[in-house]
Amino acid sequence: MTAKAFAPAKINLTLHVTGQRADGYHLLDSLVVFADVGDHLHLTLGDQLSVDVMGEFADGVPTDHRNLVWQAAKGAGWSGQLKLEKSLPHGAGIGGGSSDAATVLKTLAAQGLPTTKDFQLSLGADVPVCMAAQASRMQGIGDQIAPVKLPKLPAVLVNPGAHVPTGAVFSALATRDNPPMPSRIPEFTSPQDCAVWLSEQRNDLQEPAAGVAPQIDRVLDALKSTRNPLLVRMSGSGATCFALYPTMKDAHHAAYDIETAQSDWWCVATELS
Known part of the structure; x- marks a missing residue:
């Protein structure tokens, strides 16, 4: 085989x-x-x-x-x-x-x-x-x-080359008994609708991970400074962060801008589904 x-x-x-x-x-x-x-x-x-x-x-x-x-x-x-x-x-x-x-x-x-x-x-x-x-x-x-039914989401993924140990992030977590997401996730018709709802949710590990690896805040700021980001957040326990965009054209433009400014970062435009 x-x-x-x-x-x-x-x-x-x-x-x-x-x-x-x-x-x-x-x-x-x-x-x-x-x-x-x-x-x-x-x-x-x-x-x-x-x-x-x-x-x-x-x-x-x-x-x-x-x-x-x-x-x-x-x-x-x-x-x-x-x-x-x-x-x-x-x-x-x-x-x-x-x-x-x-x-x-x-x-x-x-x-x-x-x-x-x-x-x-x-x-x-x-x-x-x-x-x-x-x-x-x-x-x-x-x-x-x-x-879960979601629209396809144009996005940019960025990692600054920082390895963040998951155990250290959870150890730095101040509160472990946080509210869950709403019981029902609505159906979205566009990336914009999805991003609005997501903006009311969280990644509880983002703050403790940024304390372990300060580069995360730099990545988040870089994504926020691109054109037309709908949402900027860290994934998992870090250090990769992402931004959502209205179209793949916006995502490719953003990836190009970040790659030009930070050639040592891993950066890719992608579609999430």
């Missing part, structure tokens, strides 16, 4: 931290979408499991049991060569590792090697929603996934 698969970037349009269980797991309420940019995977059946990492962001990605794609393949009972082309920065709040692992699991499930939801969740809170890979509301510890 040889298979190729695409692992899209995951973006948290909202991220409300609504509680913490006795076992330490945080309870979340998050509206999640996926980009048309991401990593690529190549799976070739073989006698031994191995992981090769290449691409722009290959440096620092482990190729042994520490890599989530290795753990996913091992847990599914598969052996062979996994080639991972890293186009997404890792440790960036856009679910790169989780999306990679979920993509491996979906690919192997199609080959008759399914895994349980408990195993998927054991790899990380984002893995189940990345298995869905569509606009979803994610609640609980990541185990409650419900599809």
Whole structure:
């Protein structure tokens, strides 16, 4: 068997931290979408499991049991060569590792090697929603996934090259018992309508993450200074931030302006859905 698969970037349009269980797991309420940019995977059946990492962001990605794609393949009972082309920065709040692992699991499930939801969740809170890979509301510890109907959202993603440890961000969180999103997410007819509603929601990790990595505030300011941004926010636990725009033309103009001013930042125009 040889298979190729695409692992899209995951973006948290909202991220409300609504509680913490006795076992330490945080309870979340998050509206999640996926980009048309991401990593690529190549799976070739073989006698031994191995992981090769290449691409722009290959440096620092482990190729042994520490890599989530290795753990996913091992847990599914598969052996062979996994080639991972890293186009997404890792440790960036856009679910790169989780999306990679979920993509491996979906690919192997199609080959008759399914895994349980408990195993998927054991790899990380984002893995189940990345298995869905569509606009979803994610609640609980990541185990409650419900599809959401959203318009396609033109966006720009920016990462300043800062690696933000998730544990440090949660440790800096002042309040863990915050209000959830409204029980009903309305249907939107345009990116503008969606952005207005999103502006009333939050990412509870944005402030503590900016305390850990001050570059985040610089990125947010840069996105706010572009033409026609509808919403500017951080994704996940950072440091990647995003802005929504009325059209892809606006998004491409904004990405060009940011790339010109900050050539060392990762910046891409994309469509979220």
